[in-house]
Amino acid sequence: MFFSPFQVSATFTQPPCKKIKNPSAPVSAEHLISLATSYLQKEDDEFLIMAKGYAAKMKKLTPDQLIFADRVITETLVEAQMGKLTRWTSLSTFSYDESDDTRINN
Secondary structure, eight states, X not given: OOOOHHHHHHHXXXXXXXXXXXXXXXXXXXXXXXXXXXXXXXXXXXXXXXXXXXXXXXXXXOHHHHHHHHHHHHHHHHHHHTTOOOTTOOOOOEEEETTTTEEXXX
């Protein structure tokens, strides 16, 4: 079964937030601003940078192409998790001509 990007993101859960040591103690505005500033100044790691680039490209796809791209990406990640990708791994694309029911390797 394949998931759309919206379904995939819904299946992942965010890690739990750090618990406040004393929930009844007031948190100052300065402390909250400091936390927000440090979070916003943190540099993105290489994976987040790549993901943002892929997301920008995927936003330009038609809905059906987005589904197909998601499938290929998901299958590739599964193969990588299983340790099956090599330097020579490649994607084979096929065109399907519905009129004569033949597959043509591109």
